[in-house]
Amino acid sequence: MKGTENIKVGISIGDINGIGCEIILKTFKDPRMLDFCTPVIFASAKTISFQRKQLGIQMNYNGVEKASQAVNGKINIVNVWKEVPKVEFGKETEEGGKYALLSLEAAVQALIKKEIDVLVTAPINKHNIQSDKFKFPGHTDFLAKELKGEALMFMVTDELKVGLFTDHVPVKDVSEHLTPELVKNKIDKVYESLKRDFRIARPKIAVLGLNPHSGDNGVIGQEDDKVLRPVISEAFNKGKLVYGPYAADSFFGSENYKKFDAVLATYHDQGLIPFKTLSFGQGVNFTAGLNAVRTSPDHGTAFEIAGKNEADHHSFKEAVFTGISIFRNRKEHEEISANPLKKHSLKVETKKNS
Missing domain, CATH: 3.40.718.10 (Isopropylmalate Dehydrogenase)
Incomplete structure (x- = not known):
């Protein structure tokens, strides 16, 4: 089984005008997170650098052209675009939706190709992301279509x-x-x-x-x-x-x-x-x-506090840990299914029938 330190967690950044990049950066500025997974952020080094400087967050990262080049033990950023998008914190803009979709599409394709093991999505704005490529009420329905499952x-x-x-x-x-x-x-x-x-x-x-x-x-x-x-x-x-x-x-x-x-x-x-x-x-x-693991925090873009360094990143951090846990559980479930003699290791956690 793949060790936790090698589990590649792909991350879509959500709306660039929201708190997506902030909660991602706050989560991974703690170097201990690299003991649990290898983060692969789908954006661009320039975009992440801009967000990092605006928020005053100090951290190093490794730029790559595709997820398969991600290096264990480092924060990896896949350069999905070369230009520098205009960031207007707290505003719903066409660019915010455009780059949220570019990040999400790239991350989902990497998930399909198994270049990443888990997908964690930062919040999108469900209005400005709508386009010819995205006509869904949210992530769930989009992922069901792309991953050909019933979400x-x-x-x-x-x-x-x-x-x-x-x-x-x-x-x-x-x-x-x-x-x-x-x-x-x-x-x-x-x-x-x-x-x-x-x-x-x-x-x-x-x-x-x-x-x-x-x-x-x-x-x-x-x-x-x-x-x-x-x-x-x-x-x-x-x-x-x-x-x-x-x-x-x-x-x-x-x-x-x-x-x-x-x-x-x-x-x-x-x-x-x-x-x-x-x-x-x-x-x-x-x-x-779905046949792949996707998690996200339990909140939205929080435009009202975007760019103010006030966002709480704990739900996003929990989404990362939950994704890792589910990925490992699925691997163990597959091993047990293939070898029933291992079935005794399955934890019985059913609550009292009362």
Whole structure:
């Protein structure tokens, strides 16, 4: 198995007018990070040098023309472009979107070619990145297309993991998207991710109801009884520890989530509001369901503090560590699958069935 010091973590810089470069530089100015991975930043040496000087961050780096030339033990910068983009901290500009996409495209291609092992993406602005090449509501859908997989947004910490049946979908359209096929698919994705990516032998999953009080037996909507309950029952009868639907209003406040390895929310804010309330700054956005590992911090471009050296980099740092951990877990899972005699090493972390 590849040692942690050789795991190449590719990094897209996000919007150059946001805090992306700042949180990247703050993370890797600590030389101890090079004991865990080899960072490969997709931008240009000139762009990173400008950002570094503006923020007063002292660090050395190694410029390369492609990711395969990255040197272990150094911060590597792949020169994706030669020119020097105009940086206007805190502003939404066409250039900000252009170079965010150039960085992301180069990083994803390196991931596909296996020149990097893990991709960590800094925040993009979902409006100015839109173009003929990027017509998606965010990273997740773009990566699903490029990596030819069925992606699932999975917000994770050590103590809390929240997946979404629907992510960047308007609230008025959620019920239309919430089909039995989608619910089954997402439950299966979370279940397999917990086993493969987090090495939980028998995961226990909670599903939140769509309507207030999970529909109150059909009084407040039919989706919980007609869509969610049958699929949950089917999964349970097949041996998966899946429970619900639970009334979402009290689920987190009562700390019921602590009894489960993961929670599936029916729509974006139902899952992300409690997740970010409980773990903001420490959470990681992991794209499950793909054949490659991608993580990102749990926040956006933060234009309001860009260029002021005020950004907290801990979520980005956690995204790096989480990506490394998932990459290693997948390798171990593959080894166990190839050699069942090693199965005893799999940690059983299922929480109490209560």
